[in-house]
Each structure stands twice: as C-alpha cells, then as structure tokens.
Amino acid sequence: MKKIILASRSVDRSELLKRAKIPFEIIFSNIDEEYYKRVISNPYELVKELAKAKVLDVKQRLFQKKEDALIIAADTIVELKGNILGKANNKEQAFQILNKLRNNSHNLITGFAITDVIGPKLVCGYDQTIVYFSNITEREINQYIESDEWMGRAGAYSIRDKAALFIDSIEGSFSNVIGLPLNKIFKVLKKEFNLNLLEL
Numbered sequence: 001m002k003k004i005i006l007a008s009r010s011v012d013r014s015e016l017l018k019r020a021k022i023p024f025e026i027i028f029s030n031i032d033e034e035y036y037k038r039v040i041s042n043p044y045e046l047v048k049e050l051a052k053a054k055v056l057d058v059k060q061r062l063f064q065k066k067e068d069a070l071i072i073a074a075d076t077i078v079e080l081k082g083n084i085l086g087k088a089n090n091k092e093q094a095f096q097i098l099n100k101l102r103n104n105s106h107n108l109i110t111g112f113a114i115t116d117v118i119g120p121k122l123v124c125g126y127d128q129t130i131v132y133f134s135n136i137t138e139r140e141i142n143q144y145i146e147s148d149e150w151m152g153r154a155g156a157y158s159i160r161d162k163a164a165l166f167i168d169s170i171e172g173s174f175s176n177v178i179g180l181p182l183n184k185i186f187k188v189l190k191k192e193f194n195l196n197l198l199e200l
Contacts, residue, residue, distance in 0.1 A: 002116075002195065007058040007073035012158065013179045020182065022197055027061070029054035029073065037086070043079040047111025048124045050075035055113040055122070062117045069117045070193055076179045078155035079107040085155055094150040095141055101155060102166075103135035108155065108177050114188055123192050127181030129172030131159070136166045154179075 004024040006013060017024050031053045040046040054073035062069060078085040080100060088094035108129045115122040136144075149163060150156035157163035159170075159177045175182040189195040 003069040005069050005071045007054045010179050016180050027058050029057040031057050043084050047075045051111040051113035052124050055115050072114050074112045076110040076154040088156040091145050094145050094156040097156040098141045101133045105132045110176050123188050127176040127184050129176045131170050132168040134166040134168050
C-alpha cells in the first residue's frame with residue numbers, strides 16, 4: 001500500500017485524518033506563503049496555488065529519495081465580502097478579525113492538491129463552506145481570544161473547539177471548516193489515484 005503524506009503543519013488537519021483512522025505521515029513544506037498572498041488576489045485561486053506549491057515542494061524532496069507515496073496538501077482562508085482574512089499574528093489582530101465576522105456569514109475556502117511522488121499526476125481543487133456567526137459581544141470575543149484557539153487558524157477560530165459556542169450554522173462540509181474537505185479528497189483519491197480510503 002502506498003504511503004499517504006500530509007504536507008501540512010496543521011494540528012487540525014492531522015486530527016481529522018487520525019479520527020478517520022487513515023494512516024499517514026507528516027512532512028512540512030517550505031514555501032513562502034506570503035509571496036503567493038501578495039501576487040494572487042482571487043481567494044479560490046490563492047488556496048489552490050498554495051496547496052499546489054506545498055505538494056510540489058514535498059514531492060521534489062521525496063522524488064529524490066525514490067519514495068512511493070501520495071501527497072496531500074491544503075490551504076484554508078476566510079473570505080468576507082471579497083476580502084481575504086488570514087491568520088492573526090497577535091491578539092489585537094485576532095480581535096479585529098473576529099469582530100468583523102460576528103453577526104455575519106463568511107466563506108471558509110480550502111484548496112487542496114494531491115499528487116503521486118513517482119507519477120506525473122497532480123489534481124487540485126477546493127471546497128467552500130458558509131459559516132454563520134452569532135452576534136457575540138466584544139467582551140465575549142476577548143474571552144474567546146484568551147483561550148488561544150485563534151493561534152495559527154484561518155479566521156482566528158476553530159469550529160471543533162470553543163468557537164462552536166458562537167457558530168449558528170454552516171452550509172457545506174464540516175471537515176472543510178476544520179481544514180481538509182475529506183469527502184472531496186476521498187472522491188479524488190478513488191477516481192484519480194485508485195485508492196479507496198475506506199479500504200485502509
């Protein structure tokens with residue numbers, strides 16, 4: 001059986017695969033994400049290009065070792081009224097992001113890329129989920145920020161933790177909001193790479 005490599009530093013993405021009992025290894029990519037964010041303004045293109053860059057970076061390293069594996073990479077952003085909201089670098093930025101999201105809906109977009117180390121095939125795609133926030137108060141935003149869940153997360157929140165308290169509803173994939181659209185990845189692996197995750 002081919003190894004599955006997750007090219008991501010995200011704890012949330014790793015947890016999704018662990019909970020689904022999918023065996024995998026982690027190899028971090030070393031791309032300059034800020035460069036892509038500067039030159040690509042379309043959120044859908046941005047997440048796909050970032051995922052593609054991550055997966056090809058790891059592929060290049062594994063190809064030199066002649067390792068036979070499938071690599072999955074992903075990138076997630078929040079889009080609000082045409083504006084891309086990334087990760088917060090500090091508590092002040094986290095407050096600004098969450099203050100914009102409260103009592104509002106936003107698009108949670110995850111781009112993904114899958115490739116075979118040995119073969120030339122590369123498949124890119126994305127998934128989108130609409131997330132609706134409650135009208136929480138500024139005090140409640142600050143209380144949430146003290147949990148440190150905002151750190152390293154697109155939109156400064158994590159639906160699988162305390163933020164679930166103020167998310168009214170979602171339209172679309174739940175796993176996509178966590179950072180990996182498992183249903184779409186399942187379909188691509190089965191159709192394009194002849195790998196059925198249910199058989200692992």
